[in-house]
Amino acid sequence: MLYFEDMQVGLKRSFGRYEVTREEVLEFARKYDAQPFHLSDEAAARTHFKRLAASGWHTCAMTMSMLVENMGMAPQASLGAAGVDELRWLKPVYPGDVLRVETEVLERRASQSRPEMGSVRNQTTVFNQNDEPVMRFIAIALVRRRPA
Amino acid sequence: MLYFEDMQVGLKRSFGRYEVTREEVLEFARKYDAQPFHLSDEAAARTHFKRLAASGWHTCAMTMSMLVENMGMAPQASLGAAGVDELRWLKPVYPGDVLRVETEVLERRASQSRPEMGSVRNQTTVFNQNDEPVMRFIAIALVRRRPA
Numbered sequence: 001m002l003y004f005e006d007m008q009v010g011l012k013r014s015f016g017r018y019e020v021t022r023e024e025v026l027e028f029a030r031k032y033d034a035q036p037f038h039l040s041d042e043a044a045a046r047t048h049f050k051r052l053a054a055s056g057w058h059t060c061a062m063t064m065s066m067l068v069e070n071m072g073m074a075p076q077a078s079l080g081a082a083g084v085d086e087l088r089w090l091k092p093v094y095p096g097d098v099l100r101v102e103t104e105v106l107e108r109r110a111s112q113s114r115p116e117m118g119s120v121r122n123q124t125t126v127f128n129q130n131d132e133p134v135m136r137f138i139a140i141a142l143v144r145r146r147p148a
Numbered sequence: 149m150l151y152f153e154d155m156q157v158g159l160k161r162s163f164g165r166y167e168v169t170r171e172e173v174l175e176f177a178r179k180y181d182a183q184p185f186h187l188s189d190e191a192a193a194r195t196h197f198k199r200l201a202a203s204g205w206h207t208c209a210m211t212m213s214m215l216v217e218n219m220g221m222a223p224q225a226s227l228g229a230a231g232v233d234e235l236r237w238l239k240p241v242y243p244g245d246v247l248r249v250e251t252e253v254l255e256r257r258a259s260q261s262r263p264e265m266g267s268v269r270n271q272t273t274v275f276n277q278n279d280e281p282v283m284r285f286i287a288i289a290l291v292r293r294r295p296a
Contacts, residue, residue: 028209031209031213032209032210032212032213032216033209033212033213033216034213034216035216035219035226035228037228047227047228048227048228049228055212056228056229056231057205057208057209057212058209060205060208061176061179061180061181061205061206061209062180064180064181064203064205065179065180065181065182068180068181068182068183071183078183079195079196080183080185080195080196080197080204080237081204081237082236082237083234083235083236083237084232084235085233085234085235086231086233087231087232087233087235088230088231089228089229089230089231
């Protein structure tokens with residue numbers, strides 16, 4: 001189990017593999033982000049996307065599934081997340097893309113008010129199969145401290 | 149059609165209604181955020197969530213669906229979004245909650261490199277049925293300028 005004390009600044013991890021399918025891009029978009037460029041190639045062709053591209057929030061969701069899968073393999077004493085800073089959609093994500101994740105601990109801070117936990121700022125970058133970064137954000141994770 | 153020029157700093161809008169169902173919370177969590185507190189009341193009872201709560205990314209997705217629905221009613225010359233700053237999950241979102249959105253234009257800037265567009269920083273706050281803010285973020289929207 002990885003505790004707050006194990007999340008040293010500079011710690012890097014690399015993991016995940018997510019194949020983006022056209023069906024899933026359309027399903028997510030119909031439900032949550034029904035903008036034309038997330039629903040059809042024809043509409044996307046008239047934008048900077050050029051062709052059908054995933055909702056940015058769908059990319060967040062797919063990334064979360066890789067993060068959770070990785071937590072299953074390297075369990076963390078996670079207490080959830082307070083939020084996210086500096087989320088940027090850097091490049092479109094297309095059906096057929098294969099995504100992966102790299103994380104790096106930027107900063108960590110013991111909680112003053114809750115001595116049993118601390119917060120960890122984790123830079124999270126998502127790459128496609130051409131090693132191009134498609135999304136980046138800083139997750140503010142809440143992590144339990146190692147029991148004495 | 150609302151253009152960049154119409155997005156005055158201070159412009160406030162209030163809209164949306166999203167009923168959070170248990171089925172949808174579970175479906176999203178199984179697919180994208182399979183942490184115990186998003187999958188069962190029993191596991192959630194042992195955390196600060198107390199009972200089954202929606203994934204924070206699911207709250208983002210539900211919020212996007214309200215934003216897109218509102219764009220259908222008040223069309224914007226939208227070119228997508230560059231990203232999001234200061235996303236905070238303020239309170240748990242539970243099955244049975246009814247969400248709504250308030251937005252406020254904080255800042256806007258004409259693009260130097262692309263004279264046909266500008267970026268608008270829109271503070272977006274999601275409330276539950278008790279008017280408690282459950283999530284807040286600043287969306288960085290890219291919007292077309294009004295044709296001359």
